[in-house]
Amino acid sequence: MGIMTTDKTKTVGEALIDILEANGVDVVFGIPGVHTVELYRGLAGSKIRHITPRHEQGAGFMADGYARVTGKPGVALVITGPGLTNTITAMAQAYQDSVPMLVISGVNARSSLGHGKGRLHELPDQRAMMATLALMSHTLLDPNDLPSVLARTFAILQSSRPGPVHIEIPTDVMAEKISIGAITATAVKGPRAARSGVEKLADKCRQATRPAILCGGGAIGAADQIRQLAEQIDAPLITTVNARGMFAGHPLSVPASPSLAPVRDLLADSDLVIALGTQMGQTDYDMYADGGFPELDNLVRVDIDADQLARGPSASLPVLSTVDQLLGDLLPMLEGLTGHADGAGRAAACRDAVFAGLGPKMKAEVRVLETIVETLPGCIIVGDSTQVIYSGNLYFEPGRPKGWFNAATGFGALGYGPPAAIGASVGEPEAPVVCIVGDGGFQFSLAEIGSARDCGARVIFLVWNNDGYGEIRNYMLDCGIEPEGVTPSAPDFSKIAEAYGLPAVLLGDVSELAGALTELAGVSGPSLIEIHETNTHGATA
Template sequence: MGVAEKTVGEVLIELLEVYGVDTVFGIPGVHTAELYRGLATSSIRHITPRHEQGAGFMADGYARVTGKPGVALVITGPGLTNTITAMAQAYQDSIPMLVISGVNSRGSLGHGRGCLHELPDQRATMATVSHMTHTLLDPADLPSVLERAFIILQSRRPGPVHIEIPTDVMDSKIAIEVPDPIKTFGPRASVSQVAALAEKCRQSQAPVILCGGGSISSAEQIKMLAEKLDAPLVTTVNARGMFVGHPLSVPASPSLQPVRGLLANADLVIALGTQMGATDYDMYADGGFPELGNLVRVDIDADQLARGPAASLQILSTVDQLLTDLLPMVGGLSGRRGGAERADRCRRGALESLSPKMHLEIKVLEGIRDALPGCILVGDSTQAIYSGNLYFEAGQPKGWFNAATGYGALGYGPPAAIGACLGAPEKPVVCIVGDGGFQFSLAEIGSAKDCGANVIFLVWNNDGYGEIKTYMEDSGIVPEGVTPSAPDFLKIAEAYGVPAVRLDDVVDLPEALRRLAGEGGPSLIEIHETRTRGAGV
């Protein structure tokens, strides 16, 4: 490309376009105005949330459905610290996110002179929730810094990266050659490692494959391997929907005893792209996940391989590349190993282990999935979502994600659903959020209205923090602080010009979903656990 003689802010936007960015989420301020100089004339769409935390969550939801980094543009100080919660959620769930912030002028950094929005050390603050944080001190370094950010975003375990630009750098004129983006490649296993895994596959008589969020792009190859091995496919929360309707699919949590039993009785467990973290594998914190004698872990992150359960074979590789190398070595391996029968027993056992209330909530989730084929279900931390995380088959890959894993941030669902809708505008999006969690990000209804996001906010109203209340009661603790009052959500929706309905009976949900989804734009449905028939037990 040609030589650019523009401000740092203008070149930044041009570089983002080169890297395929089509949407940014942010709230402009004096400390970022110069970064907006070239935005209006670019091809990039700007979405304004009502809070910078919403910008981060929108970027998260957008990244999950597109596979591209979500980009947030925020001011220094409070704008950035408001975004930290969203960055921490993305860090824990391995979601690619680029956060670009302002920072005070270079001469003021580290002096503590009381500048507006000043932090003692903003870069150090961000280091704990990002894979990279960089202060752009030399304007000419912008292309190389952004290149390094995208290399990190695309070639290792995904997560947030942060670049801060001092206010006196933003308007600096620079003449640079804007480069074409470089191609990146993740790690690849050695031939000997792949051969060792192939031999394990040939010897195995009762294999199981564990799939995490890092394996989503490899669904077809994994299915081929599973069918060769006749191996049940257990999917964690972020991998749900990868094998819809397949007889080997087990869409149930490894925190459930029947799933743990399936794994414990396997003579080979291949874990693909999963952190094997507690919110998937030990949700009840009972320490009961079994030791697996022949566990093989495949991960893009060497540090992650060193954490969690010990493995007989650790393979540093992208899942895509590992399967590309492994499938020819496995060759024509086939034969009955009782995989479908083992998967069926596990599915039935997992469902039977759940309470009647959970069964009811799972049926509601299934009703949403079936009423709106191809829909994306985005959840907050609420009781129906916890039930679905234990057992639920989404209708498609990337069709189920929520904040009840990893960092577990309340208020995640509404803005993440908006981001998902902008990333996949052809799909209906349903946000399942509790009355308590919704109040963390209630104003984002306005953001959805502004951008015309086709999101249905499904409010699961149980008059407070129902999940925490239940936990306290089960633990012999007198519930306190778990019944915050809620507004009339239908009136809130009306105030934003958003259609809304309160259901009298759960059986009316499919029709309401189809009608509102057909109208386009945001809408709201409320289900009350005690006042809506069929919502409670």
């Protein structure tokens, strides 16, 4: 990122690409159409790579996966009308999981807006529709506003709770010429806590005898600082789904869901709980909707979003700040502090109790996940909503930060995994990426394996085949409901892979997984492994 100098008159589409490039955008995901071709005019001559999905929802999910591993906004470029409505599900997932995403769409010519004359791809009020789920939705009516609108966009994406931003550009505006001077990258920091609040937290840390730390996705960028804090006050480190892997292998790490009784007991027994960058929402803290998360008398919440501090569990000390800036101010105040709270012992007891409480099927699924991490060090595991992912969300330690994320939390969109894994691979091409997806969820976005082939994404698609929607089938049975609509037929995934030119392996025994992963990790592009829950020996017990 930096300053790009230009003294030429350019079209809005060309200037858009220049500004994106100056702000560090190196990839866009999209499907061109008549309503966006002018936005592509400057793309071929830029350094920005274009990835073409098979569906605009895939463009959004790819942008999501890219953003999670790089920390930069994922950018999707889609046509007006159906292109944008196809992207809404991905935007909603990004909103729920606080993932920075920029969606740039076309919209019909300014003179047609609001008249309802049946133009191609017309919606009654596209911007108003998008404003319900975007942090900002803006219609570029004046072409000269482009630099200021994008500056505002990147300021929002950098300085507040991340999520999707939408900009729509009318087709007649795209080709208009504008003059822009030097383009400066937008650089804005989020909120920083008042010194008085930091001092109060420092006092609590000094006084605590049984502290604990909760980490959410908003804490990932401050992992080293958090580790230092935890070691100083001797506090177990409990990570939610989007924070898993931050402290892999550390004796204080508790990679388990706060929805589980042993984790809740640990928190209830703590005299100080510091929650860093976590929404404390239901899918992490009350997965079973039993209302059993304990009331915490000495809860400190640190969040970038003032609204979020007012929601959920009330805190004895709410702190409006980015996690890194808060810890940058806090740690010098604690210099020389050495806690003796048996943090490692408390963490180990919690880990043991969580694993012991899992059923045989879940333990088998966690062992599959452990095999992946042991076989492919440094890998990224991207999941869809499928049973093995639910087990991992309850208890599993990935081998690295940003090495575990999925759609079985937040918005919970099926079909998320395959395109998000492609985005992750594009964002970090040297890392092996494993996408775990069920046979039902895979069929939501099956064609995206072609996109993976086109862009050379090193993704191993690991299909967990349980002959339908197994999680929902079991839930129906638990509720005393005769299962209906939960057994959609699946294709022969190996033949589908072959049709796209991907190598594929159907495992007869789970013990073959490590060998298959090792072999396919050497493939220059995507590949596929299938585990059948009943036909693959060892898959469930």
